[in-house]
Amino acid sequence: MISVKDQQLGPMSLQPVQPFGSILRKKLSHYGMGLLFLLPAFAFYAIFQWAPIIYNFFLAFQNFIPGLPAEWVGLANFRRVLGDSLLPVAVKNTLTFTGLALLIGFIVPLVTGITITELRKGRSFFRLAIYMPNIIPAIALYVMWLYLFNPAVGLLNQILNFFGLPGSEWLLSPKTALVSLVMMSTWANFGTTAVLYMASLSAISEELYEAAEIDGAGVWKRIRHITLPALRPTILILLLMQLIFTMQVMQEPMVMTGGGPNNATMTVMYMIYNYAFVYAEFGKAGALGILLFVFLLLLSLVYVKGSHLVEKEVR
Amino acid sequence: MERGVISTFDRKRPSVRLSYAFCYLVAIAIAVSTLYPLLWVFLGSLKEAKEIFYVPPTFLPRTFLWENYLRAWQAYSIPRVFQNTLVIYFGFVVVRLISLSTAAYALSHLNVPGRRGVYLLFLATLMLPAFAYLIPSYLIIFHLGLLDSFWAICLPAGADSYSLLLLKNYFDGIPGEIFESARIDGASEWVVLRKIVLPLSKPIIAVLGIFAFIHVWRDFVWQRIVLPSASKWTVSIALWYHSLGNQGAVLPQNVQLAAMLISTLPPMLIFLIFQRYIIEGVSFTGIKG
Numbered sequence: 001m002i003s004v005k006d007q008q009l010g011p012m013s014l015q016p017v018q019p020f021g022s023i024l025r026k027k028l029s030h031y032g033m034g035l036l037f038l039l040p041a042f043a044f045y046a047i048f049q050w051a052p053i054i055y056n057f058f059l060a061f062q063n064f065i066p067g068l069p070a071e072w073v074g075l076a077n078f079r080r081v082l083g084d085s086l087l088p089v090a091v092k093n094t095l096t097f098t099g100l101a102l103l104i105g106f107i108v109p110l111v112t113g114i115t116i117t118e119l120r121k122g123r124s125f126f127r128l129a130i131y132m133p134n135i136i137p138a139i140a141l142y143v144m145w146l147y148l149f150n151p152a153v154g155l156l157n158q159i160l161n162f163f164g165l166p167g168s169e170w171l172l173s174p175k176t177a178l179v180s181l182v183m184m185s186t187w188a189n190f191g192t193t194a195v196l197y198m199a200s201l202s203a204i205s206e207e208l209y210e211a212a213e214i215d216g217a218g219v220w221k222r223i224r225h226i227t228l229p230a231l232r233p234t235i236l237i238l239l240l241m242q243l244i245f246t247m248q249v250m251q252e253p254m255v256m257t258g259g260g261p262n263n264a265t266m267t268v269m270y271m272i273y274n275y276a277f278v279y280a281e282f283g284k285a286g287a288l289g290i291l292l293f294v295f296l297l298l299l300s301l302v303y304v305k306g307s308h309l310v311e312k313e314v315r
Numbered sequence: 316m317e318r319g320v321i322s323t324f325d326r327k328r329p330s331v332r333l334s335y336a337f338c339y340l341v342a343i344a345i346a347v348s349t350l351y352p353l354l355w356v357f358l359g360s361l362k363e364a365k366e367i368f369y370v371p372p373t374f375l376p377r378t379f380l381w382e383n384y385l386r387a388w389q390a391y392s393i394p395r396v397f398q399n400t401l402v403i404y405f406g407f408v409v410v411r412l413i414s415l416s417t418a419a420y421a422l423s424h425l426n427v428p429g430r431r432g433v434y435l436l437f438l439a440t441l442m443l444p445a446f447a448y449l450i451p452s453y454l455i456i457f458h459l460g461l462l463d464s465f466w467a468i469c470l471p472a473g474a475d476s477y478s479l480l481l482l483k484n485y486f487d488g489i490p491g492e493i494f495e496s497a498r499i500d501g502a503s504e505w506v507v508l509r510k511i512v513l514p515l516s517k518p519i520i521a522v523l524g525i526f527a528f529i530h531v532w533r534d535f536v537w538q539r540i541v542l543p544s545a546s547k548w549t550v551s552i553a554l555w556y557h558s559l560g561n562q563g564a565v566l567p568q569n570v571q572l573a574a575m576l577i578s579t580l581p582p583m584l585i586f587l588i589f590q591r592y593i594i595e596g597v598s599f600t601g602i603k604g
Contacts, residue, residue: 033504034425041418041437044410044473047459049440052451059451066457112345115338118319122342128590129346131597132353135586137533139554140575144356146559147572153372155355187349195597206318213322219331222320240442248446251536255559269446276450277540285450293447300442 056293059286066282077287081275086266087288093178094247094267100182101246106239109190113197114227127198131191138188142255145184146171171257174264181252181265193238200234201227236307243303244296268292360384360572367568380569387574390566395546396553397581399465403549404531406469408524414473416516419482420508424491434483441476453540467541468531478523481596485519486512522596525589532582550578 060077062070081087116126133141148155149170157167170180204227212222228235250269253259259266259274269292276285325331359367360383362376387393421427422434452471461467493515494507502510513520535551542548548556558571565571586593 031426031428034421034427037417037421037425037504037508038427038433040414041473041479044414044470045437045440047455047474048452048471049474052448052455053443055451055455056448059454064454066454111341114320115341115345118321118335118338119342126342126346127594128587129349131590131594132349132583132586135529135533135582136579137551137554137582138535139551139559140579143554143558143571143575144352147356147359147568148352152370153368155352158372191349192597195594199597201319209318209320209322213325219320219325219334227320244442244444248444250446255535255555269449272447272450273536276453282450282454289447289450293444296444296447 053293056286056289059283060290062283062286064282064286065280073283077283078291081284081288081291084271086263086271087268089263090266090268090271093263093265094249094269097178097182097249097267098243098246100179101185101249102239102242104182104186105190105193105242105246106235108186109193109197110231110235112190112194113201114223116194117198117201127195130194133188134191136188138251139255141184141188142252146256149180149184172261174260174262177257177261177264181249181256184256185246185249185252193242196234196238197231200231204230240300240303244300247296247299248292356572357576360569360576362569364567364569383569383573384577387566387570387577390570391553391557391574391577392548393553393574393577396548396550399547400531400549400551403465403468404528406465407472407531408527410469411472411475411478411523411527412520415475415479415482416508416513419479419486420504420512422483423486423489424494424512425504437479438476440474441480449536456541462541463544463547465542465547468538472527478526481519481523482516485516489515518592521589522592525585525592526596528585529582529593532578554578 061072061074063073063077064070112130116123116130119126136144151157151167151169151172154170156170160167168176168180171177208226208230209222212226217225248269249267250273253265253267253270254273257265259270268288272285272288272292275281275288321331321335326335358374358376361379361381362373363378363380366373366377418437422430427433456462456467461470489512494502494511497507497511498504532550535555538549539552539555542552545556554574557566558574559565566574
């Protein structure tokens with residue numbers, strides 16, 4: 001948006017011969033207030049958003065323990081991190097988690113969103129119900145799910161038994177632990193995504209559906225040729241956000257399984273956390289942090305380029 | 316909205332009617348899957364400690380032990396951790412509002428050199444993997460000497476691109492003429508922002524306030540690493556410590572569940588009261604994206 005003052009700048013700057021000092025003063029009085037108002041946010045961003053990113057690049061090449069002077073060690077941290085036998089396991093787990101979470105976290109909210117938008121009555125109740133898990137504090141969620149997952153008395157095995165199916169070990173078995181975390185995480189987060197889909201769905205013009213109907217297109221055809229294409233931008237951006245979010249998974253395994261059983265839920269981000277806060281090897285944490293950061297950055301760039309998202313994002 | 320994919324005319328056809336009924340079935344199934352676990356946990360929280368481990372589990376508690384809530388209230392030091400979390404929330408919102416409303420106002424209605432570039436610079440962090448620089452963020456707090464202080468949570472709140480986006484978009488919708496006359500009367504920009512723009516922006520400030528509350532109440536890892544002393548603990552940390560973290564001394568399951576529900580109550584109430592704002596707030600960014 002261009003304010004009134006911006007438009008005045010044109011003719012003013014055309015005036016001939018002005019001493020340099022007065023141009024500077026003019027510029028300052030023109031921009032001064034705007035810059036002054038940007039200052040607080042600029043300071044907060046510089047200290048808490050931009051500085052950490054830059055600091056990470058230094059940290060990765062140092063041996064650092066809080067309270068002691070930092071020591072430069074070149075690429076040693078990277079060598080030690082890449083040589084860590086846990087890393088391949090953590091990478092595999094992280095990718096599996098992301099893959100599953102994206103697959104389930106894509107289908108469930110999309111189906112939920114489309115279904116609930118179709119309802120003529122009770123829509124707001126259902127919207128409330130699906131958003132509810134997003135309100136529960138993370139730790140409360142874990143306390144609750146540890147109880148639901150309990151193989152002997154938990155709700156999940158009870159439901160399975162009710163349908164005549166054998167119960168599962170859930171978090172206690174290396175085979176099912178990671179999938180269990182994906183399940184929980186989907187339950188906790190699908191509401192936001194579904195509500196976002198619902199918002200885009202309600203923006204689709206009714207006339208499109210009417211025209212298609214007159215042309216004789218059935219319900220499925222309308223979904224395939226009108227609904228899904230109209231949702232495309234939303235789907236693309238949400239998938240990217242989910243991708244970035246799930247690749248950094250850490251809190252769930254950290255609190256619920258401690259990375260176990262047998263490292264089945266150890267993730268890259270959890271390794272970073274452990275380097276720093278369990279082993280006090282902040283340099284290694286920095287090195288692995290950089291690798292994850294750069295990887296995700298490249299991945300997003302490729303994604304944005306490949307999906308032609310970029311003009312859509314910011315006006 | 317009058318119609319979705321399915322029209323009123325469609326619904327008269329039996330085959331479509333069936334799939335419309337199926338939609339309801341799916342919606343009900345989903346609602347049950349989100350609400351039933353909460354009921355189950357609530358019933359569990361009223362059981363005796365040993366009744367929870369009966370095989371097969373009981374549905375209704377044999378005796379309703381409301382005293383579990385009293386035990387949880389004391390064991391988790393609920394009054395203190397609620398107070399800490401609320402104090403943090405207050406600072407969090409004030410810092411965020413001062414920092415971002417001034418910035419959004421400047422980007423919206425004041426002259427800023429390279430406006431678009433500056434705005435993009437701020438928004439860039441929206442797409443960055445924030446967790447990946449958790450460790451350097453922690454070390455910055457350490458170097459600033461803010462460890463074990465509420466400021467470690469409140470000050471970083473001043474930099475949040477999602478809130479900036481919401482505020483700037485809202486301010487963009489306020490026509491400049493509204494404050495032009497105030498400016499002519501000699502009001503400073505600060506007064507214009509405080510006396511005209513912010514009062515006009517109550518809905519968006521409410522959205523920010525509600526989201527900040529839910530965030531502060533549910534966040535864990537950051538609070539855990541910057542607030543080591545027990546006297547400063549928030550709801551999340553206390554809940555974690557007494558239920559999951561401190562392996563030796565975890566409390567009985569029924570008390571854990573009671574504490575879990577007590578801690579869920581404030582955000583739940585906020586959500587039920589302000590649900591319209593929340594859904595709108597979520598939806599708003601969706602349409603932007």
